[in-house]
Amino acid sequence: YAISFTPREAQNHTVELRFNGQDVPGSPFTCKVSPAARIVTSDLMDKVSVGHVFDFLVESDISPVVEVLGPARRAVRADVIPVPGAYRVKFEPIEVGDHSVEVRLPGSGHVEGSPFLLKAYSAEKVVVTDIRPGVVGKSVSFGINASQAGAGNLEIIVAVGGKNVPNFVQSEGNARFKVNFKPTEAATHSLSVRFNGYPVPGSPFACHVTHAPVSLSKAIATGECLRQAPVKCENIFELEGFDGIDPQVLITSPSGDTVSSRVSFRDDIHFVSFVPTSVGRHLISVTANDQHINGSPFSCNVFDVSRVAISGLDHHNTLASLGVPLTFSVDAAGAGEGTLELVVSTATSTVKAEVTACARGLYDVTFVPQTCEPHFVNITFNDLPVDGSPFRCEVQQNTQNVQVGNSTFIELVGEDQTVEIYDPENKMVPFTLSRKSAEFKATKIGSYIVRYVDQETRSFIAARTINVFDPSMVKIVEVGEAYCHKPASLAVSILDAGQGTLTSVVRCGGLEVPHSIRGPTKNGTWEIVYHPTRVAPHKIMILYNQVPIASKPIEINVLAPAMSKEITVNGLGLYQARVTK
Secondary structure (H helix, E strand, O other), rough: OOOOOOOOOOOOOEEOOOEOEEOOOOOOOOOOOOOOOEEEEOEEEEEEOOOOOOOEEOOOEEEOOEEEEEEOOOOEEEEEEOOOOOEEEOOOOOOOOEEEEEOOOOOEEEEOOOOOOEEEEEEEEEEEEEEEEEOOOOOOOEEEEEEOOOOOEEEEEEOOOEEOOOEEEEEOOOOEEEEEEOOOOOOOOEEEEEEEEEOOOOOOOOEEOOOOOOOOOEEEEEOOHHHHHEEEOOOOEEEEEEOOOOOEEEOOOOOOEOOOEEEEEEOEEEEEOOOOOOOOOEEEEEEOOOOOOOOEEEEEEEOHHHOOOOEOOOOOOOOEEEEOEEEEEEOOOOOOOOOOOEEEOOOOOOEEEEEEEEEEEEEEEEEEOOOOOOEEEEEEOOOOOOOOEEEEEEEEOOEEEEEEOOOOEEOOOOEEEEEEEOOOEEEEEEEEEEEOOEEOOOOOEEEEEEEEEEEEOEEEEEEEEEEEEEEEOEEEEEHHHHHHHHOOEEEEEEEOOOOOEEEEEEEEOOOOOOEEEEEEOOOEEEEEEEEEOOOOEEEEEEEEOEEEOOOOOOEEEOOOOOOOOOOOOOOHHOOOOOOOO
């Protein structure tokens, strides 16, 4: 017998066993019941800082088995220390991310409260960027990147003279933030940034704020490069109205580095030139007597047109088919901010192009050539041509080969299009029209003309040719005798089969035999010449437009060299054989 019961109290239980009214030997028995093992601690939190010890208590009579797995499912060492009535578990996370904590008893399952998830974070991974000098009354911003720091809360305090300055946090996605504040005092502001209560590296930061210009109302800065500028190129802007005061120019890159600039003076105008080396937002500060001029600091978007990548277009020449959509891709994700312009044109007109945004900075462009003349694709980024632009596309007549008697499908590019189909005798062919294609049956050998027209206006859009052929009309007109080690041939006529290309495959015993096709002769026939090296049957498969002219290949027996009195042995069995045959 197996007897089981579920204790409800953590105290000794008495078990009495009788057989036919008499106590069994040893009865009554005493069963000691201990409290259920469980995780008990008031310190249990869902987050812990990397490099700090995390500990909790397990209330249990026996030592628990603890397994801690890091974000990459790598084991983290955990120490189990006995304390009165329980065990203390300690471990130290070494990487950012979710840690799984499982507590079991030997030979049993999870204890109460197990498993649980612990999020490890690191304030050391928070990066504060773009701290630049500000002007009283003008919004100042800086960036915070916490994408590598793990889960947690940011605490941002902007203060000056012991007083807090209101700030506003804007999320830019992927744990990146932009903090804005508007200073009201010309003094150094303290920027305190904490993550889950821990200061981030460098905190508190200093932001120098000065008065707005009051005596430089005539001082102005002009130039396109104050708004945007190409990377690794000399950019020049002009400064006017400084009335004998020398301006100071400070240009900082997105990483906070200073970009060198050169100031020259000519005809009462200061010319400032600089060459940026990195893509992104640059700040251009123009001051005089430690005061910013109107509009300073200027935000300049630096871009790199050489990082616009084009795929699907050849730098020298791209081949396209008339009436067939041509798609290429433009990747400007790494080129910085800017305007991408694209124009497809011929010598006489522009061609409509459809642009599909696949991702940020990545586009698919499709256009349909409508005339057999060169098409040019002009692509510019911020008015500068990308490498290879304009791209030249040669458009060819697209001829499709169709076997007679087969149904043919014609793809329609747009729902506003339809087709007109003419057979080799210039008679209109009926067809079935669906939403994206037209279907007709080719019953005559020759060239069918497909005209794409507008469904409403019936105006001509493009045309293409469909060649209909009949491989069964390829006739073998002569088969010559074949001798080993001598060229052999057979003559073929394709006069009644329509336009096409004649090909063949010659094999002997599974091996391909060298051959060539010559022609046409004066009477319009073609000659297949092959060179047998074995005295065995040779099989010749003849194809027209890659379609066999018959269901089986032609078999020709290759004879031993003629005019010989020697005894010869020939046959395919000399070269290959099948088991049990």
